[in-house]
Amino acid sequence: MNNVLELLKAELPAALSTDPAALAACRLDKSGHESSTPPLAIVNATTIAEVQATMRIATATGTPVVVRGAGTGLAGGAIAGDGEIVLSTLGMTRILEVSEDDELAVVEPGIINADLNTALASTGLWFAPDPASRAISTVGGNIATNAGGLLCAKYGVTREAVLGLKIVLADGRLMTLGHRTVKGVTGLDLVGLLIGSEGTLGVIVEATVKLRRLPQGTPSTIGAYFSTVEDAARAASVISASGLRPAIMELLDPRAMTSIADYLGVTVRAESFLLVQTDGGGAEGEATAALAIIRSLGGDATLTTDPEEAARLMALRRSFHPAMESRGTVLIEDVCVPRSTLPAMFHAIDEIAARHGVTIATVAHAGDGNLHPNFVYEGAEVPEAVWAAAHEMFQTALRLGGTLTGEHGVGLLKKRWLRDELGDDQVDLQRDIKRVFDPSGILNPGKLFSEAPDTVRASALAE
Amino acid sequence: MNNVLELLKAELPAALSTDPAALAACRLDKSGHESSTPPLAIVNATTIAEVQATMRIATATGTPVVVRGAGTGLAGGAIAGDGEIVLSTLGMTRILEVSEDDELAVVEPGIINADLNTALASTGLWFAPDPASRAISTVGGNIATNAGGLLCAKYGVTREAVLGLKIVLADGRLMTLGHRTVKGVTGLDLVGLLIGSEGTLGVIVEATVKLRRLPQGTPSTIGAYFSTVEDAARAASVISASGLRPAIMELLDPRAMTSIADYLGVTVRAESFLLVQTDGGGAEGEATAALAIIRSLGGDATLTTDPEEAARLMALRRSFHPAMESRGTVLIEDVCVPRSTLPAMFHAIDEIAARHGVTIATVAHAGDGNLHPNFVYEGAEVPEAVWAAAHEMFQTALRLGGTLTGEHGVGLLKKRWLRDELGDDQVDLQRDIKRVFDPSGILNPGKLFSEAPDTVRASALAE
Incomplete structure (x- = not known):
C-alpha cells in the first residue's frame, strides 16, 4: 500500500x-x-x-x-x-470542440452537464440528457450510468447522445471507440457497452456527444389533479399510447405532493398530480390533445403557456427530492415498467407499503414507465422492513415485464438482485466480458457485480 | 464431417x-x-x-x-x-406479439422487414428501420448488421429500434437480453453489443422491437438539380446544419442519374440530383425552408405534395441499384463521413476514380453523410484498380473523421481494413469479447475479424 x-x-x-x-x-x-x-x-x-x-x-x-x-x-x-x-475526473472539464455543422461536441468527462449546456446556449444546440442532477452531475458520470431524466420519452437517454469515447484501459492503454459520424458499423459496438458500465470496464476520458437543436416556440404545460394515483397513471399511459410525445410527463403521488407543499410552504391538493409539458412546433396542439385525454379520465386540469406559471408547476416537481430529504433518511428507488402497466405498478407499491408498514412517496417519469419510489425512514441504517418491501417491489416490477433500474444503475444498491433479472448465465457472461477489459479486476470491484469467487481481495465496502 | x-x-x-x-x-x-x-x-x-x-x-x-x-x-x-x-432462420417468421399501448412488437428473426410493416399497417405503428432491401431482408438480418436505410437521419438506425433479444449461444444455451421497457440499465448493454455483430456472437432467435407512430399528413418532396456534385452535397450539409430534419435526403451523382435514365427509359439532366422528403405535421414548412436553402446554393428545384409526382421522384432513387447492375458487375461501397465533409468526400471520389481509371457512380444518404460509391466493372473478379481505388477511398473517409462502413457491415469485404479504423488494440479486444461468447470460434469464423493466429481451421472462403 x-x-x-x-x-x-x-x-x-x-x-x-x-x-x-x-x-x-x-x-x-x-x-x-x-x-x-x-x-x-x-x-x-x-x-x-x-x-x-x-x-x-x-x-x-x-x-x-x-x-x-x-x-x-x-x-x-x-x-x-x-x-x-x-x-x-472532476478536473477534466474542457470542451475540446463544438461543431455546429455536425451537431456534436467533444468534451472531457468532468464537465458538469448544465455547464456544457450553458456553454452551448449561443449555438442553439444542446446536450439532451437531462437527469434531475444535471446542475451537479458530470457528463462522464451521465455516460457511466447511462443517465436518464425528465426528457427521455421524447429526447432519449444518454445512450442516444454519445457517438464516440476515448477510454483508458485497466493497464493504462488509451483506446478510441465509436466515431463522429451519424452512423457507423465497423466492428462491435463498444461505445454502447461502455455506456452504463459504471466504471467497471474502463475510464472514460473523452466523449464525442451528439447535440440537438433547441426546440422552438413556447412550451405548453398542464397540471392535473386526479383522485387516485391509478387514474393519473392511466391518463399517462393513454397519452403515450395515443402517440403524443410530451417532452415531460411526471407523476407525483399524494404523499409526494403533501411533502412538497410542506417543504415549499405552498398549498396543494393531497391528490395525485400529473405534470405534462409539450414543446416544439406542435406544442399547443399536442397539449390540447393531452388535456382532452386527461379530462376524459377524470383529471382536473389546467393548461398554461405562461412561462411563470409553467415554472411554478415545474418547481413542484423539482422540489421533490429536497422535500423528501427534509422528512427523514431516503432510499430512492428506480424501477421501470412497460408504460401500460404503470397503474398496476402504482397499485402494487401502495399495497406493499401498507403491508410492510413503510412510507413510500413516488414520483414517476410517466412517459417512460420509470418510477422512483422513495422510502422514507429514520436513522442511518436502512430498516429490514424497507429492504423487504423493496425486494417485493423489484419482484413485482420484473413480473410486469419491467427492470430493476431505469436510469440509476446497479452499483452497490442492487447487485444482490442482479441475477433475478439477468439470470445466472447472463451475469456470468457479463463478468467474463468485464474480465476481458480488466483481467486483474481492479476497476470498481464489487460494484455492479458481486465479488467473483476467484477474487480474493476482501471488500471493505458496506453492503 | x-x-x-x-x-x-x-x-x-x-x-x-x-x-x-x-x-x-x-x-x-x-x-x-x-x-x-x-x-x-x-x-x-x-x-x-x-x-x-x-x-x-x-x-x-x-x-x-x-x-x-x-x-x-x-x-x-x-x-x-x-x-x-x-x-x-428464414423460416422463423412469426409475429409473437404486438402491443399498441407499449409501442412494441415481439418477432422471430426470419420475418421480412416489409412483411412486419404490412402486418402492422392497421395499428398505425411501424418498424422504422428502412434499408433499401426492406422488401427482401429479414428483421434478424437488419439487427445482425445494424441496418440503416433512407430514413436514419430522422428515424434512427436499427440500434434505436430494438429493446430486447433472445439469443442462442454457441453452446446452445438460450439467453434473454434487454427489456421491454423504454429504459433500463441493469448490467452491461448486451443488446447493443449483439446488434451489428454479424453472426459472430450468438444466434438471434427473437427480438422485441420498438414501434413508432406513422407520421401524419402528406409528405412534401423536393427534386433539385445541381451543376456540380459538390454544390449538391453542400446544400445537403447546410440543410442538416440548419436544423431541418428531412425524413429522406438522397443525393445521386451525374453517372447515377444517367444510368437510371437509361434503365428506366426516361429523360433526366446529366447533373447531380438531390431528393428531399419531409413528413409529419411540419412537412410543408420544413420543405419550404429546405427549398430556399437549395435555391440559394444554385439548385434548380421543384417542390411537390402530389403523391404521384413524389412516387416518380422516389422511383428514380429506388432504381439506382438495378440500374447499376444493368451496367456491369458492381461493388457497392458504404463509407460514412461527418455531414460537413460530404462535399470533400464527393470531390475525393471523383479524383480517385479519375486517377485509377475506374467507373464510380455514387448515391448518398446525404442526411447521414453515408455514401454508397458503386464501382462498376466487367467480369466476376474485382479488378486490382478497383481495390486500389477503394483502398484510397477508405483512407480518405477515415482522414475526414469517417468510417469504413455506415450500414452494410464488415463481413468479408472490409476485414482487411478493420485495423486501419479500430487500431490493433481494439481489434484484439473485440476478438477477446467474441471469444467470451464463442470460445471455440464456431460462429461465423473469418467474418468481421480475420482468422486468429491460434485458429487452425483453414478457411475455404474466397477473400
Whole structure:
C-alpha cells in the first residue's frame, strides 16, 4: 500500500491527495450508502496522461481504482473504501470542440452537464440528457450510468447522445471507440457497452456527444389533479399510447405532493398530480390533445403557456427530492415498467407499503414507465422492513415485464438482485466480458457485480 | 464431417437440407463475393429448440456455423463455404406479439422487414428501420448488421429500434437480453453489443422491437438539380446544419442519374440530383425552408405534395441499384463521413476514380453523410484498380473523421481494413469479447475479424 502511494507521489505529485476530508467525502455518494473506511488516495486527474499513469501504477501494484466524477450517483457506484484509489475526473472539464455543422461536441468527462449546456446556449444546440442532477452531475458520470431524466420519452437517454469515447484501459492503454459520424458499423459496438458500465470496464476520458437543436416556440404545460394515483397513471399511459410525445410527463403521488407543499410552504391538493409539458412546433396542439385525454379520465386540469406559471408547476416537481430529504433518511428507488402497466405498478407499491408498514412517496417519469419510489425512514441504517418491501417491489416490477433500474444503475444498491433479472448465465457472461477489459479486476470491484469467487481481495465496502 | 451430418439428420430430420442447389445458393449474398465451395448442410430452423439443437451439435463436433436470413447482405457476412453449417432462420417468421399501448412488437428473426410493416399497417405503428432491401431482408438480418436505410437521419438506425433479444449461444444455451421497457440499465448493454455483430456472437432467435407512430399528413418532396456534385452535397450539409430534419435526403451523382435514365427509359439532366422528403405535421414548412436553402446554393428545384409526382421522384432513387447492375458487375461501397465533409468526400471520389481509371457512380444518404460509391466493372473478379481505388477511398473517409462502413457491415469485404479504423488494440479486444461468447470460434469464423493466429481451421472462403 505504501508502495502504491510512493509510486503515485513520485509520478503524480500535483494530482495526488490524501487529505482526510477529501478521502472521507469519497466514502459516500447520493445513494445513502457509505463505505466503512476511507480510500487510500485520490488522484485528481486533469489530463489523459495522468489517468494513464494512475492505471499503470494500479495495474502494477494490483490496487483497485474507483473512477469518480461529482459523486452524485444514486446506486453507490462511485463509493470508495479501504485500499482503493479514487481516480477523479472532476478536473477534466474542457470542451475540446463544438461543431455546429455536425451537431456534436467533444468534451472531457468532468464537465458538469448544465455547464456544457450553458456553454452551448449561443449555438442553439444542446446536450439532451437531462437527469434531475444535471446542475451537479458530470457528463462522464451521465455516460457511466447511462443517465436518464425528465426528457427521455421524447429526447432519449444518454445512450442516444454519445457517438464516440476515448477510454483508458485497466493497464493504462488509451483506446478510441465509436466515431463522429451519424452512423457507423465497423466492428462491435463498444461505445454502447461502455455506456452504463459504471466504471467497471474502463475510464472514460473523452466523449464525442451528439447535440440537438433547441426546440422552438413556447412550451405548453398542464397540471392535473386526479383522485387516485391509478387514474393519473392511466391518463399517462393513454397519452403515450395515443402517440403524443410530451417532452415531460411526471407523476407525483399524494404523499409526494403533501411533502412538497410542506417543504415549499405552498398549498396543494393531497391528490395525485400529473405534470405534462409539450414543446416544439406542435406544442399547443399536442397539449390540447393531452388535456382532452386527461379530462376524459377524470383529471382536473389546467393548461398554461405562461412561462411563470409553467415554472411554478415545474418547481413542484423539482422540489421533490429536497422535500423528501427534509422528512427523514431516503432510499430512492428506480424501477421501470412497460408504460401500460404503470397503474398496476402504482397499485402494487401502495399495497406493499401498507403491508410492510413503510412510507413510500413516488414520483414517476410517466412517459417512460420509470418510477422512483422513495422510502422514507429514520436513522442511518436502512430498516429490514424497507429492504423487504423493496425486494417485493423489484419482484413485482420484473413480473410486469419491467427492470430493476431505469436510469440509476446497479452499483452497490442492487447487485444482490442482479441475477433475478439477468439470470445466472447472463451475469456470468457479463463478468467474463468485464474480465476481458480488466483481467486483474481492479476497476470498481464489487460494484455492479458481486465479488467473483476467484477474487480474493476482501471488500471493505458496506453492503 | 459425416458425423455432423448424421447427428443433424438424427436430431433434425425435417429441418436438414443437403440439396445441392440450396447449398450453392448459400455461397453468395448480394456483395458479389462467393465462397469457393458449398457448405456442408443447411438447417432450416423453425423453432428456438431447433436452433439450440443445431448449436449443441456444432459445439460438440467443432463445426462452424453461418447464421443466415434472406442472404441480402452486402458485405459477405452470411456467405458459407466448405465444412460449414448454414443455420437459416428464414423460416422463423412469426409475429409473437404486438402491443399498441407499449409501442412494441415481439418477432422471430426470419420475418421480412416489409412483411412486419404490412402486418402492422392497421395499428398505425411501424418498424422504422428502412434499408433499401426492406422488401427482401429479414428483421434478424437488419439487427445482425445494424441496418440503416433512407430514413436514419430522422428515424434512427436499427440500434434505436430494438429493446430486447433472445439469443442462442454457441453452446446452445438460450439467453434473454434487454427489456421491454423504454429504459433500463441493469448490467452491461448486451443488446447493443449483439446488434451489428454479424453472426459472430450468438444466434438471434427473437427480438422485441420498438414501434413508432406513422407520421401524419402528406409528405412534401423536393427534386433539385445541381451543376456540380459538390454544390449538391453542400446544400445537403447546410440543410442538416440548419436544423431541418428531412425524413429522406438522397443525393445521386451525374453517372447515377444517367444510368437510371437509361434503365428506366426516361429523360433526366446529366447533373447531380438531390431528393428531399419531409413528413409529419411540419412537412410543408420544413420543405419550404429546405427549398430556399437549395435555391440559394444554385439548385434548380421543384417542390411537390402530389403523391404521384413524389412516387416518380422516389422511383428514380429506388432504381439506382438495378440500374447499376444493368451496367456491369458492381461493388457497392458504404463509407460514412461527418455531414460537413460530404462535399470533400464527393470531390475525393471523383479524383480517385479519375486517377485509377475506374467507373464510380455514387448515391448518398446525404442526411447521414453515408455514401454508397458503386464501382462498376466487367467480369466476376474485382479488378486490382478497383481495390486500389477503394483502398484510397477508405483512407480518405477515415482522414475526414469517417468510417469504413455506415450500414452494410464488415463481413468479408472490409476485414482487411478493420485495423486501419479500430487500431490493433481494439481489434484484439473485440476478438477477446467474441471469444467470451464463442470460445471455440464456431460462429461465423473469418467474418468481421480475420482468422486468429491460434485458429487452425483453414478457411475455404474466397477473400
